[in-house]
Amino acid sequence: xxxxxxxxxxxxxxxxxxxxxxxxxxxxxxxxxxxxxxxxxxxxxxxxxxxxxxxxxxxxxxxxxxxxxxxxxxxxxxxxxxxxxxxxxxxxxxxxxxxxxxxxxxxxxxx
Amino acid sequence: xxxxxxxxxxxxxxxxxxxxxxxxxxxxxxxxxxxxxxxxxxxxxxxxxxxxxxxxxxxxxxxxxxxxxxxxxxxxxxxxxxxxxxxxxxxxxxxxxxxxxxxxxxxxxxx
Numbered sequence: 001x002x003x004x005x006x007x008x009x010x011x012x013x014x015x016x017x018x019x020x021x022x023x024x025x026x027x028x029x030x031x032x033x034x035x036x037x038x039x040x041x042x043x044x045x046x047x048x049x050x051x052x053x054x055x056x057x058x059x060x061x062x063x064x065x066x067x068x069x070x071x072x073x074x075x076x077x078x079x080x081x082x083x084x085x086x087x088x089x090x091x092x093x094x095x096x097x098x099x100x101x102x103x104x105x106x107x108x109x110x111x
Numbered sequence: 112x113x114x115x116x117x118x119x120x121x122x123x124x125x126x127x128x129x130x131x132x133x134x135x136x137x138x139x140x141x142x143x144x145x146x147x148x149x150x151x152x153x154x155x156x157x158x159x160x161x162x163x164x165x166x167x168x169x170x171x172x173x174x175x176x177x178x179x180x181x182x183x184x185x186x187x188x189x190x191x192x193x194x195x196x197x198x199x200x201x202x203x204x205x206x207x208x209x210x211x212x213x214x215x216x217x218x219x220x221x222x
Contacts, residue, residue: 001163001164001165002130002165003128003129003130003165003201003202003203004128004203006203006205009205013124013126013205013207015124015126015169015209017114017115017159017169018114019113019114048128048165048167049163049165049167050161050162050163050164050165050166050167051161051163052112052160052161052162052163053112053161054112054113054114054159054160054161055161056159056160056161056167056169058126058128058167058169064210084215084216088215090114090214090215091114091214091215092114092115092117092212092213092214092215093212093213093214094117094120094124094209094211094212095209095210095211095212096124096207096208096209096210097207097208097210098126098205098206098207099175099206099207099208100205100206101203101204101205101206102203102204103201103202103203103204104195104199104201104202104203105195
């Protein structure tokens, strides 16, 4: 996975932090499908994800309404239910407004 | 690392997404030290981190001023310079205001 190429702020970030239960139980397939499905939603800007014990997924949206609409997509609702019942020992969802962003400066050609 | 126990929003999240250069080059030690040092700063609320190729670290602060003050702490400034020159192939920093948050519902005792 690479760094999401998001536009100039403001935009919405949904920070999803989670701890998994043991075993896959269909998780890997669902996880892949949700990334694919999210990318098809209106207002989707990008997604970044890593797990190292703790899992962090940040999805980026044009605004809070686009993020809220994704939460209601049927297949995602089913995945959320399965997440609560089966896949996640614990999780936290934080909805945030990105107000400022900057990347690594371009290399100085004289370096 | 565990899920940060943050207070009720609003608060500030600094989302740091990065791709590392090959080799450690002092990175692991610095990384550990920065977590320790961040935790001592005024307004620090918590930190979450995972790397799986892509690295994502989210630090939480009482407000934007607390996050901005952390960026100026001398040892952190030195680490940022070393990050640009040596440790990170690429990165993006996003400063965001968390407006809403929720966790996994408590298990229903009748389940």
